[in-house]
Amino acid sequence: MGVVLNLDGKRGAASVASLVGLTSDEMGRVNELILSKAGSDVDLIPELAKHLIDSGGKRLRPMVTLAAAQMFGYAGEGHVKLATSVEFMHTATLLHDDVVDESDLRRGRKTARMIWGNQASVLVGDFLLGQAFRMMVDVGSLEALDILSAAAAVIAEGEVMQLGVAKNLETTEDDYLAVIKAKTAALFSAAAEVGPVIAEASRNDRAALRSYGTNLGLAFQLVDDALDYGGKSSDLGKNVGDDFREGKVTLPVILSYRRGSAEERAFWKGAIEENQSDDAALEKAIGLMKRNGAIGDTIARARHFGEIARDALAPLPQTPQKDALLDVIDFCISRVM
Amino acid sequence: MGVVLNLDGKRGAASVASLVGLTSDEMGRVNELILSKAGSDVDLIPELAKHLIDSGGKRLRPMVTLAAAQMFGYAGEGHVKLATSVEFMHTATLLHDDVVDESDLRRGRKTARMIWGNQASVLVGDFLLGQAFRMMVDVGSLEALDILSAAAAVIAEGEVMQLGVAKNLETTEDDYLAVIKAKTAALFSAAAEVGPVIAEASRNDRAALRSYGTNLGLAFQLVDDALDYGGKSSDLGKNVGDDFREGKVTLPVILSYRRGSAEERAFWKGAIEENQSDDAALEKAIGLMKRNGAIGDTIARARHFGEIARDALAPLPQTPQKDALLDVIDFCISRVM
Numbered sequence: 209m210g211v212v213l214n215l216d217g218k219r220g221a222a223s224v225a226s227l228v229g230l231t232s233d234e235m236g237r238v239n240e241l242i243l244s245k246a247g248s249d250v251d252l253i254p255e256l257a258k259h260l261i262d263s264g265g266k267r268l269r270p271m272v273t274l275a276a277a278q279m280f281g282y283a284g285e286g287h288v289k290l291a292t293s294v295e296f297m298h299t300a301t302l303l304h305d306d307v308v309d310e311s312d313l314r315r316g317r318k319t320a321r322m323i324w325g326n327q328a329s330v331l332v333g334d335f336l337l338g339q340a341f342r343m344m345v346d347v348g349s350l351e352a353l354d355i356l357s358a359a360a361a362v363i364a365e366g367e368v369m370q371l372g373v374a375k376n377l378e379t380t381e382d383d384y385l386a387v388i389k390a391k392t393a394a395l396f397s398a399a400a401e402v403g404p405v406i407a408e409a410s411r412n413d414r415a416a417l418r419s420y421g422t423n424l425g426l427a428f429q430l431v432d433d434a435l436d437y438g439g440k441s442s443d444l445g446k447n448v449g450d451d452f453r454e455g456k457v458t459l460p461v462i463l464s465y466r467r468g469s470a471e472e473r474a475f476w477k478g479a480i481e482e483n484q485s486d487d488a489a490l491e492k493a494i495g496l497m498k499r500n501g502a503i504g505d506t507i508a509r510a511r512h513f514g515e516i517a518r519d520a521l522a523p524l525p526q527t528p529q530k531d532a533l534l535d536v537i538d539f540c541i542s543r544v545m
Numbered sequence: 546m547g548v549v550l551n552l553d554g555k556r557g558a559a560s561v562a563s564l565v566g567l568t569s570d571e572m573g574r575v576n577e578l579i580l581s582k583a584g585s586d587v588d589l590i591p592e593l594a595k596h597l598i599d600s601g602g603k604r605l606r607p608m609v610t611l612a613a614a615q616m617f618g619y620a621g622e623g624h625v626k627l628a629t630s631v632e633f634m635h636t637a638t639l640l641h642d643d644v645v646d647e648s649d650l651r652r653g654r655k656t657a658r659m660i661w662g663n664q665a666s667v668l669v670g671d672f673l674l675g676q677a678f679r680m681m682v683d684v685g686s687l688e689a690l691d692i693l694s695a696a697a698a699v700i701a702e703g704e705v706m707q708l709g710v711a712k713n714l715e716t717t718e719d720d721y722l723a724v725i726k727a728k729t730a731a732l733f734s735a736a737a738e739v740g741p742v743i744a745e746a747s748r749n750d751r752a753a754l755r756s757y758g759t760n761l762g763l764a765f766q767l768v769d770d771a772l773d774y775g776g777k778s779s780d781l782g783k784n785v786g787d788d789f790r791e792g793k794v795t796l797p798v799i800l801s802y803r804r805g806s807a808e809e810r811a812f813w814k815g816a817i818e819e820n821q822s823d824d825a826a827l828e829k830a831i832g833l834m835k836r837n838g839a840i841g842d843t844i845a846r847a848r849h850f851g852e853i854a855r856d857a858l859a860p861l862p863q864t865p866q867k868d869a870l871l872d873v874i875d876f877c878i879s880r881v882m
Contacts, residue, residue, distance in 0.1 A: 248702055248705075250702055250705050250706045250709065251709075252705055252708065252709060253702065253705055304667050304668070304671060307663070307664075307667060308663075308664040308667055308668060326644070326645075326663075327644075327645040327708055328705065328708060330641050330644060330645055330667055331641070331645060331701050331704045331705045331708065332701070332705060334641060334674075334697070334700075334701035334704070335698055335701035335702055335705065337671075337674065337697070337701075338694060338695075338696075338697035338698030338699070338700070338701055339698050341678055341690075341694035341697060341698075342691070342694045342695055342698055344694075345687060345690045345691045345694050346691075348687055350682060350685055350687070353678075353682045353690065354679070354682045354683075357675060357678035357679045357681075357682050358675075358679055359675075360671070360674070360675035360678060361672055361675030361676050361678075361679055362675070363671075363675070364668050364669070364671035364672035364674075364675055365585055365587055365590065365672055367668045367671070368585075368587050368589055368590055368665065368668045368669060368672065369587045371589065371664055371665060371668070372587065372588075372589060
């Protein structure tokens with residue numbers, strides 16, 4: 209799921225530089241809170257947590273929470289705690305995902321489970337989730353708690369759904385969208401919505417940010433899926449072909465399989481269902497996808513959701529925060545081109 | 546952790562019959578809520594949840610929550626939701642525990658991970674935890690949320706602590722008590738405390754129930770540990786020797802090791818650290834424990850905590866609920882004799 213974002217701001221409009229700028233003070237406090245709430249007398253917990261913190265995730269989700277709270281004039285400190293909770297929920301998901309997917313590497317580094325084992329990864333994930341809820345409770349907003357706890361259940365539901373579609377090439381695009389809506393978009397949606405919630409903004413404003421988050425999350429995941437078949441490894445901290453080697457059925461694969469000839473489908477069956485996924489097979493897969501437009505159309509779908517995210521924010525007055533959130537959409541999509 | 550309780554009420558005072566009687570209406574609603582909140586369009590989730598629900602746990606924790614709320618005159622329906630949340634938290638812990646311990650059987654039945662795999666067990670555990678939080682949020686008591694979310698983090702911390710003492714025979718009794726206080730007693734404590742909290746009882750009443758729960762939990766776990774070296778399998782739904790075969794360092798082992806001769810310690814090293822734990826070794830282990838009093842003294846320690854639990858409730862007026870909660874202490878301890 210996660211990719212390293214390019215945060216140097218040199219890509220013009222398509223960057224997260226303005227979001228980083230607007231939230232840098234508060235992100236400093238988020239980082240402090242991450243370190244303090246990942247602390248424990250049980251040494252393994254801060255050790256493992258530090259590994260995750262140093263792993264180069266750029267914390268897009270908490271920045272979205274902070275900007276969304278700022279946007280509606282929130283003045284307290286609750287958004288910093290909610291942003292940290294969001295990041296902890298994300299981190300717990302990554303820990304459990306790596307166990308479920310039996311992943312060895314994440315962002316080019318050994319996964320926690322390869323260093324400390326599956327057991328510690330499961331349990332430290334549970335700990336971080338517990339700490340996330342404690343922080344939310346501390347903020348005291350039952351509405352924010354409702355949104356984030358619902359997201360926690362939906363994310364897990366999405367991951368279970370994903371087990372069901374695993375290695376199943378007959379998965380439809382709709383099925384796949386339902387999976388990523390739950391496993392990825394639900395947290396973006398909650399991260400964005402709790403901003404206006406804690407700022408006591410209107411129902412419409414909440415709905416706008418929720419819709420922005422959902423569609424940004426969908427676009428983000430689809431671009432991530434496309435990158436797996438075409439990004440540059442060094443740029444992205446993600447190795448091309450990771451999903452392919454794990455036999456993951458993502459949208460580029462779904463499209464390529466459905467559009468393929470009988471012979472091509474046989475190739476996909478071998479690759480995805482029978483692990484015939486060496487470097488030569490990867491090269492062939494990328495070739496097929498380019499020919500039948502599967503990668504380009506995955507990006508086109510992402511752009512579609514990006515447009516919905518953009519329109520979701522359209523009625524809101526122009527503010528630096530709104531501009532920054534719009535830039536994030538462009539950034540998410542442009543990183544693939 | 547879990548053992549099947551004898552609920553037929555034929556053991557006289559040392560039974561949970563009065564607790565079952567006092568809470569039976571509400572437990573009916575808890576059971577309905579369990580089924581409905583474990584529901585999902587993702588078939589695997591209700592399937593796996595049903596397996597757990599049918600697995601014969603007798604739901605001591607939610608009954609404690611219900612009785613503790615009744616005791617202070619609570620009249621609403623929030624305690625049913627909190628009791629269900631407590632049971633979901635417990636179930637999520639069992640699912641993750643079985644993955645972490647690589648357990649094949651629980652209460653004489655195949656564990657979920659043996660049927661649906663580790664992946665589903667991790668993720669459905671996450672889902673149930675998310676649903677537990679949603680129900681708590683629905684009740685709307687920030688105090689109850691605070692108590693239960695803190696318990697969730699502490700339980701996970703205790704499980705990680707237990708990884709640290711795994712296979713380490715030099716673990717002290719104090720270290721071990723710290724582990725079970727976190728991994729087992731914290732949930733009993735929270736289950737008991739949220740009763741008076743939701744009933745808006747006094748600070749002292751909350752503290753009494755919290756202390757009752759903590760010490761009941763400690764007694765419960767220690768008796769469970771003793772049973773592993775002496776209970777009758779058919780009675781308990783737990784197979785004698787499970788902990789031994791998994792190389793778990795529990796209090797009977799700690800005491801037996803510390804009290805043993807050099808030769809006996811070498812035996813324990815082989816059994817616990819090097820998996821020399823066949824049936825002959827188990828028989829020898831039980832023989833050593835009987836000779837050096839390790840089992841009897843584990844039960845004595847359990848009785849000590851049972852007494853503290855009893856005194857915690859002493860200042861409260863006599864009510865059927867109080868009597869039932871006191872019976873539970875006796876029941877927990879007597880099931881070993």
